Amino acid sequence: MIHTITSTLPKIHGGRTKSLLYRIKFLEEKLNQKSVIHTTNYDPNYISVYEDFKEKGIINNSLIINNIYEWLSGDKILEKYSKPNVFTKKYKETEYKIPDFEEKIDRNIVRYYKNNEYVLYRQYYEDTKIIKFEDFMSPFSKKKLERREYTENGVLHRITNYSHTNYVKIYEEYYNKKGEIYLKKHFSDIDKNKLLYIVLYNDNRRCKFFGNEKDMFTYYFNHILEDNSIVFNDARLLDRPLIECNKRLKRVLVFHSTHLVESGIRGSYKFALDNKEKIDKYVVLTDYQKRDIQENFDIEDTKITVVPHFVEEINDNQSVNKIDQFCYVGRISKEKQIDQIIKAFSKYINKGNESKLLLYGKDENGEMNTLLKLVKELNLGKYVEFKGYTNNPKEVFKESIASILTSKFEGFGLTIMESLNNGCPVISYDIKYGSNELIQDYKNGILVEKNNIDELANAMQRARNKPLKDVKLSKKFSEEAAINNYKNLLSELKY
Numbered sequence: 001m002i003h004t005i006t007s008t009l010p011k012i013h014g015g016r017t018k019s020l021l022y023r024i025k026f027l028e029e030k031l032n033q034k035s036v037i038h039t040t041n042y043d044p045n046y047i048s049v050y051e052d053f054k055e056k057g058i059i060n061n062s063l064i065i066n067n068i069y070e071w072l073s074g075d076k077i078l079e080k081y082s083k084p085n086v087f088t089k090k091y092k093e094t095e096y097k098i099p100d101f102e103e104k105i106d107r108n109i110v111r112y113y114k115n116n117e118y119v120l121y122r123q124y125y126e127d128t129k130i131i132k133f134e135d136f137m138s139p140f141s142k143k144k145l146e147r148r149e150y151t152e153n154g155v156l157h158r159i160t161n162y163s164h165t166n167y168v169k170i171y172e173e174y175y176n177k178k179g180e181i182y183l184k185k186h187f188s189d190i191d192k193n194k195l196l197y198i199v200l201y202n203d204n205r206r207c208k209f210f211g212n213e214k215d216m217f218t219y220y221f222n223h224i225l226e227d228n229s230i231v232f233n234d235a236r237l238l239d240r241p242l243i244e245c246n247k248r249l250k251r252v253l254v255f256h257s258t259h260l261v262e263s264g265i266r267g268s269y270k271f272a273l274d275n276k277e278k279i280d281k282y283v284v285l286t287d288y289q290k291r292d293i294q295e296n297f298d299i300e301d302t303k304i305t306v307v308p309h310f311v312e313e314i315n316d317n318q319s320v321n322k323i324d325q326f327c328y329v330g331r332i333s334k335e336k337q338i339d340q341i342i343k344a345f346s347k348y349i350n351k352g353n354e355s356k357l358l359l360y361g362k363d364e365n366g367e368m369n370t371l372l373k374l375v376k377e378l379n380l381g382k383y384v385e386f387k388g389y390t391n392n393p394k395e396v397f398k399e400s401i402a403s404i405l406t407s408k409f410e411g412f413g414l415t416i417m418e419s420l421n422n423g424c425p426v427i428s429y430d431i432k433y434g435s436n437e438l439i440q441d442y443k444n445g446i447l448v449e450k451n452n453i454d455e456l457a458n459a460m461q462r463a464r465n466k467p468l469k470d471v472k473l474s475k476k477f478s479e480e481a482a483i484n485n486y487k488n489l490l491s492e493l494k495y
Helices: 015-031 046-055 068-072 213-224 236-244 267-274 287-296 338-349 367-377 393-399 414-421 453-465 479-494
Strands: 002-006 035-039 064-067 102-106 109-114 117-124 131-137 144-150 156-162 169-175 181-187 195-202 205-210 230-233 250-254 281-284 304-306 325-329 356-360 384-388 402-405 426-429 445-448
Touching: 002 015, 002 236, 015 035, 015 414, 015 479, 035 213, 046 064, 064 068, 068 181, 068 213, 195 213, 205 213, 213 236, 230 236, 230 479, 236 250, 236 267, 250 479, 281 287, 281 479, 287 304, 304 479, 325 338, 325 393, 325 414, 338 356, 338 367, 338 453, 356 393, 367 384, 393 414, 402 414, 402 453, 414 426, 426 453, 445 453
Parallel strands: 002 035, 002 230, 035 064, 230 250, 250 281, 281 304, 325 356, 325 402, 356 384, 402 426, 426 445
Antiparallel strands: 102 109, 109 117, 117 131, 131 144, 144 156, 156 169, 169 181, 181 195, 195 205
């Protein structure tokens, strides 16, 4: 049994989660290696996420997924969502109306007033009248003093209380589905969201204290990981808890991103690399990153292995007519530098072209608003479209002239691999890491000097006027290569 630890498994996820789930399914199907995943974030509706993954074929039915909060509660919080029916609807759902209260309804959000005072805010789950959370408001400040959160089945699972003076969070209480408290987090009433300590309860009595969440994670690992287990860690947040776990383990740290920033080594990666004596294997995605790590840290070849991302080769000979469009597929975030794509595209349009630019991805930290303003300033409204998250990027790639990547950095550039595998050339900045190992210049894509917007615009022009033919992904990133890579890795770990 192989253990994988990760901070979270969101239903809508990015490259790190996608690749770890793909790896786990691959190891089971190709190498008969069973797995269990351990997550450390809090999500009382996690079973709906698991079910969604199974329905989409992302994971197999045999995969075991454990969560620290479920374990701390004595396996008494997670439950499968049961859709209200004629017998349970009245019990599960709450009418919007409350006697003697006036309500103002905005879709699934309701604000309640009594004697013209704002006293209660409720948000309901979409398509049901089950409360997702409710905030009890101060009659003086109109700010929340307490929040109560409910599962999709309408069960109270967490209560958060806020200071009456500065309205910062002061504690969170976690409840199992029997209504028993099993965990409480205490926060500073001066420094916003600063965790002071955590209390674990058993039979409503305090039984254990933790100074921080990482101590709690270590406590969990000490209890659920067996000696001599192989443990893959995909989240830098969990490096310290895994290293401090007192079990004899085969610790494997998987690096999904670059360990470098402009100021030097990223702090989270530095801790992992400074503790090489506790690590059995570092897994990186590119030879380039391996060389960079070994230049800064005295890590021998036997401890660091290159296992690139991989895909099943598409043998689809059916030709697809390209549309006069470029695309970007990824997160809408600042480090992706999508503003540079838009600026280069503006220069490309000003040369007399009439192509479209389609931008796919989930907005992060309000970056979309900044980009929309830029599109308006450059008069690109009829050329640039924000399409949101897509579950089917392969169709986008197949129809596009080229995909574009302008990130400050990447761990590998998973979107590059997917684009090439679907016959779509990639125009990418030559960055660390991945682009120059995946892209063969002017064969399956075009490499552009980092942050050179003029050269990026010229590459768009070149890709449109002289289309690259027979775009393919190197066999280095095939399933066959991955089978050999993982066979060798597991053989070394079990030795």
